[in-house]
Amino acid sequence: MSVPMSRALYTAAQVRAQDRHAIEQWGVPGFTLMQRAAHAAFGVLRTRWPQARRLLLLCGPGNNGGDAFLLGALALQAGFEVRAATLSDTAQGDALLARRAFEDAGGVRAGAVEACSRERFDVIVDGLFGTGLSRAPEGAAAQWIAWANASGRPILALDVPSGLDADTGVARDPCVRAAATVTFVAHKRGLFTADAGDCCGALHLDRLELPEPTSPPPDAELLRAHGLPPRRRNSHKGSNGHVLALGGDAGTGGAIRLCSEAALRAGAGLVSVATRAAHIGALNAARPELMAHAVEQQADLAPILRQASVLAIGPGLGQGDWGRALWQAALDCDLPQVVDADALNLLAAHPAPLPARCVLTPHPGEAARLLQTDTATIQADRFAAVRELAARYRAVVALKGSGSLIATPEGRVAVCPWGNPGMAAGGMGDVLTGIIAALLAQGLSPWDAACLGVGLHARAGDHAAAAGGERGLLASDLFLPLRELLNADPN
Ligand SMILES: NC(=O)C1=CN([C@@H]2O[C@H](COP(=O)(O)OP(=O)(O)OC[C@H]3O[C@@H](n4cnc5c(N)ncnc54)[C@H](O)[C@@H]3O)[C@@H](O)[C@H]2O)[C@@H](O)CC1
Ligand SMILES: Nc1ncnc2c1ncn2[C@@H]1O[C@H](COP(=O)(O)OP(=O)(O)O)[C@@H](O)[C@H]1O
Numbered sequence: 001m002s003v004p005m006s007r008a009l010y011t012a013a014q015v016r017a018q019d020r021h022a023i024e025q026w027g028v029p030g031f032t033l034m035q036r037a038a039h040a041a042f043g044v045l046r047t048r049w050p051q052a053r054r055l056l057l058l059c060g061p062g063n064n065g066g067d068a069f070l071l072g073a074l075a076l077q078a079g080f081e082v083r084a085a086t087l088s089d090t091a092q093g094d095a096l097l098a099r100r101a102f103e104d105a106g107g108v109r110a111g112a113v114e115a116c117s118r119e120r121f122d123v124i125v126d127g128l129f130g131t132g133l134s135r136a137p138e139g140a141a142a143q144w145i146a147w148a149n150a151s152g153r154p155i156l157a158l159d160v161p162s163g164l165d166a167d168t169g170v171a172r173d174p175c176v177r178a179a180a181t182v183t184f185v186a187h188k189r190g191l192f193t194a195d196a197g198d199c200c201g202a203l204h205l206d207r208l209e210l211p212e213p214t215s216p217p218p219d220a221e222l223l224r225a226h227g228l229p230p231r232r233r234n235s236h237k238g239s240n241g242h243v244l245a246l247g248g249d250a251g252t253g254g255a256i257r258l259c260s261e262a263a264l265r266a267g268a269g270l271v272s273v274a275t276r277a278a279h280i281g282a283l284n285a286a287r288p289e290l291m292a293h294a295v296e297q298q299a300d301l302a303p304i305l306r307q308a309s310v311l312a313i314g315p316g317l318g319q320g321d322w323g324r325a326l327w328q329a330a331l332d333c334d335l336p337q338v339v340d341a342d343a344l345n346l347l348a349a350h351p352a353p354l355p356a357r358c359v360l361t362p363h364p365g366e367a368a369r370l371l372q373t374d375t376a377t378i379q380a381d382r383f384a385a386v387r388e389l390a391a392r393y394r395a396v397v398a399l400k401g402s403g404s405l406i407a408t409p410e411g412r413v414a415v416c417p418w419g420n421p422g423m424a425a426g427g428m429g430d431v432l433t434g435i436i437a438a439l440l441a442q443g444l445s446p447w448d449a450a451c452l453g454v455g456l457h458a459r460a461g462d463h464a465a466a467a468g469g470e471r472g473l474l475a476s477d478l479f480l481p482l483r484e485l486l487n488a489d490p491n
């Protein structure tokens with residue numbers, strides 16, 4: 001697997017190993033790397049805030065603080081007014097050299113940050129902690145972070161917003177909320193999931209002129225933005241698969257409608273729905289392209305199952321007798337399927353081998369049930385959770401939420417950098433289920449269908465939010481942008 005550096009994601013330990021490799025094998029001094037980091041970050045600062053002239057540096061005890069000091073030295077040389085708040089005087093090695101370079105350039109200490117007037121600074125540079133963060137910031141570091149966050153001044157974070165765990169994306173309390181983050185050498189995987197979206201702001205990567213590493217392989221990869229290539233001119237509906245969506249117990253007919261309509265909008269040739277008799281009229285009236293079948297007992301299902309090439313099971317399924325019977329029928333047939341919502345809850349309650357070529361789409365609550373743990377544990381390390389789910393259930397798994405993750409049983413992980421909190425609304429997951437099912441039906445592998453489906457869904461959510469705002473976004477608002485994105489950009 002070859003992943004371009006712009007999409008390769010590493011753990012903090014892997015990036016530190018790359019730093020060491022550059023220093024020991026290629027003979028690039030650590031201080032030179034620090035100078036390059038400072039140049040890169042200062043370049044971003046000048047581009048983003050061309051009017052800025054007054055900087056406050058928050059400098060921690062390690063090399064992240066060193067980066068900030070060297071940025072300060074560059075800014076002083078460019079005529080900026082710079083103050084540095086220094087967490088401790090214990091800096092050693094390159095960080096100590098950097099502090100001396102700052103002082104030699106005429107830099108002065110800020111004194112107590114809390115006593116500073118916010119109005120005296122245009123930009124705050126966060127050089128407290130990077131990949132070396134080992135616990136939640138406390139004492140002066142915690143106070144400075146809280147002060148900076150409340151200052152109303154934009155914060156430029158160096159490498160990682162201080163307080164954010166570079167491996168898990170979990171924000172310790174407190175954590176810097178940056179307007180922009182310049183990350184060095186390689187993308188850390190924690191910059192793309194969990195709390196990262198609230199802390200990083202605009203993300204910039206600077207490789208510090210290092211060549212691409214040949215090993216180890218990245219821990220994870222970012223999804224690519226693409227759609228599907230054009231259909232063959234001589235295509236017919238049978239060439240594009242037949243999705244059967246199963247669900248919609250009493251009271252939750254909307255869920256299966258959203259799922260099945262999403263499958264149509266994602267290009268399935270035919271979409272059938274197996275649902276409660278009470279929903280048939282509404283489904284046919286709202287979306288006549290769907291083939292809605294009343295299924296009240298298992299015998300009703302057999303002829304419908306025979307027509308299908310892919311199942312989408314779970315939205316609105318419930319966990320009563322009716323839902324359990326449909327889930328058992330799905331488990332017993334050999335079709336590729338997307339397993340969501342109550343089908344996941346039933347699987348968690350009654351573990352069973354899954355048919356080949358399944359995609360599971362849990363949100364963190366469902367993931368917790370599948371792993372017999374709690375949601376906080378899932379969110380504390382989403383990478384570990386998605387890998388464990390995929391390995392345990394021998395299926396491709398999409399763990400949803402801010403920065404959705406997709407994993408194979410072998411441990412390959414992709415991360416979705418799109419999506420927005422407007423999508424934290426009922427029905428969004430049902431749409432994703434239908435999209436992935438339609439892509440499976442069009443011949444994609446479970447991995448490709450899950451990756452493309454999660455990416456299209458999140459990008460469609462971003463397009464819809466850009467058109468009208470995040471609050472009030474409806475799951476069905478995704479259908480039209482979804483169609484455009486699916487048909488655009490085949491690469
Ligand atoms: N040569 C290199 O290795 C390079 C390192 N770079 C920078 O160096 C950073 C890593 O430097 P370090 O390994 O020194 O680590 P950091 O500077 O991120 O922080 C480590 C220091 O902070 C202390 N610390 C950690 N968590 C704390 C907490 N919650 N409260 C108080 N103290 C805490 C540690 O005891 C240690 O002294 C990167 O993130 C990057 O910014 C860049 O200059 C590029 C080159
Ligand atoms: N804050 C967020 N940022 C990005 N995507 C989000 C966010 N909140 C929810 N989503 C996405 O919206 C969908 C919600 O799915 P789910 O929780 O199953 O909803 P429902 O069961 O109501 O359909 C998932 O694809 C999830 O990744």
Ligand SMILES: [K+]
Pocket residue numbers: 064126127128129130157158159160161162
């Ligand atoms: K930082």
